[in-house]
Amino acid sequence: MFDNLSEKLNTIFKKLKGHGHLTEEHINKALKEVKLALLEADVNYKVVKEFLNRVKEKAIGQEVMRSLTPAQQVIKIVRDELTTLMGGSGAELNLKGMPSIIMLVGLQGSGKTTTCAKLAKFLKEKGGKSSYLVPADTYRPAAIEQLQKLGQQLGIEVFPAQNSQTPMEICINALTEARRRGYDAIIIDTAGRLHIDEKMMDELKQLKERLMPQEILLVADAMTGQDAVNIAKTFNQALGITGVILTKMEGDARGGAALSIKAVTQKPIKFVGVGEKLNALEVFYPDRVASRILG
Numbered sequence: 001m002f003d004n005l006s007e008k009l010n011t012i013f014k015k016l017k018g019h020g021h022l023t024e025e026h027i028n029k030a031l032k033e034v035k036l037a038l039l040e041a042d043v044n045y046k047v048v049k050e051f052l053n054r055v056k057e058k059a060i061g062q063e064v065m066r067s068l069t070p071a072q073q074v075i076k077i078v079r080d081e082l083t084t085l086m087g088g089s090g091a092e093l094n095l096k097g098m099p100s101i102i103m104l105v106g107l108q109g110s111g112k113t114t115t116c117a118k119l120a121k122f123l124k125e126k127g128g129k130s131s132y133l134v135p136a137d138t139y140r141p142a143a144i145e146q147l148q149k150l151g152q153q154l155g156i157e158v159f160p161a162q163n164s165q166t167p168m169e170i171c172i173n174a175l176t177e178a179r180r181r182g183y184d185a186i187i188i189d190t191a192g193r194l195h196i197d198e199k200m201m202d203e204l205k206q207l208k209e210r211l212m213p214q215e216i217l218l219v220a221d222a223m224t225g226q227d228a229v230n231i232a233k234t235f236n237q238a239l240g241i242t243g244v245i246l247t248k249m250e251g252d253a254r255g256g257a258a259l260s261i262k263a264v265t266q267k268p269i270k271f272v273g274v275g276e277k278l279n280a281l282e283v284f285y286p287d288r289v290a291s292r293i294l295g
C-alpha cells in the first residue's frame, strides 16, 4: 500500500533535512518533486494541483524558514494536508436505523459480495452488532449462493433469496424479516454490471427510494486507480453515496484512488479491503495512513 509514493517522499524529505538552513528555492524544489511523486502515484491532476497550492501557501514563509527544524515543519504540513485530502479524522458508519440499512453498490468484480460478508463479520466482532445478509444480486450468476456460503462460514444469517425474485422483493421481504427478528443491521449485496449502465442505476435508485438506507457504500477496486475515482464520481452523481470501500488495497502500490476519491467526490473512504480473507477489512483512518506514507 502506497509503497512507491512513500519511498519517493522519504527520499525527497531526506534531502530537505540535509540542508541546515532552508531557502525558498529548496522548498520549491522539494514541492515540485512531491508533485511528480503524487502524479506518478496516479493521483488526479486537479487534486495534485490544489494540494500543492495549499501546501505551498503554508510552507513558504518566514515562519517555516526561520524555525529551528524547517524541514520537519514542511513534512508536518504535507502530512496534515494529506490527512485532510483523504477526509480528516475518518468517517463512521451511520448505524442509527432499526435495523440500519446498508446497501453495497458497485461494478462486478469489485469485491462487493465478499465485502458484504467482511462488513457483517466486522460489525459483529468490533461493534457487537448482528447483521442480516441480503443477497439481492440477481444479475451475476451464483452471487446469491456465494453470499450464502460466506454467511455459513461466518455463522451469519443470510436471507433465503430466490433467483426468481426481483431485487426489490428480496429487499422488502428481508427487511420485514430483519425487523421481526430484531437484527441491528441488514447488509444488501446489490447487482453490479461490467460497466455502469442505466438499468443498473435505475434499479439502485428504486431501491434507495423505497428502503431509505442509512448507508450506500460504493465498493471499488483500488487497483484500477483513476477508473475507481471516475466510477465513484458517477455513482455519487447518479445515486448519491454515503461513502466508499476501496478493495484490493494490499496490491495497490500506487494509492492514486485512495488519495483522490474524497477530493473528487466529497464522499469519504470508510473502509479498505486488504486481502481475500474475510477478516481483511480495515477502517480507513486518513491520519494514520498519512503518517504511514511519510514513514
Ligand code: GDP
Binding pocket: 106, 107, 108, 109, 110, 111, 112, 113, 114, 115, 140, 143, 192, 246, 247, 248, 249, 250, 251, 272, 273, 274, 275, 276, 280
Ligand atoms: P463482486 O462481483 O463485486 O461481488 O465481487 P466478489 O466479491 O465476488 O470479488 C471478486 C474477487 O475479488 C474475489 O476473488 C474476491 O476474493 C476478491 N477480493 C475482494 N476484496 C478483495 C481485497 O480486498 N483484496 C483482494 N486481494 N481480493 C479481494
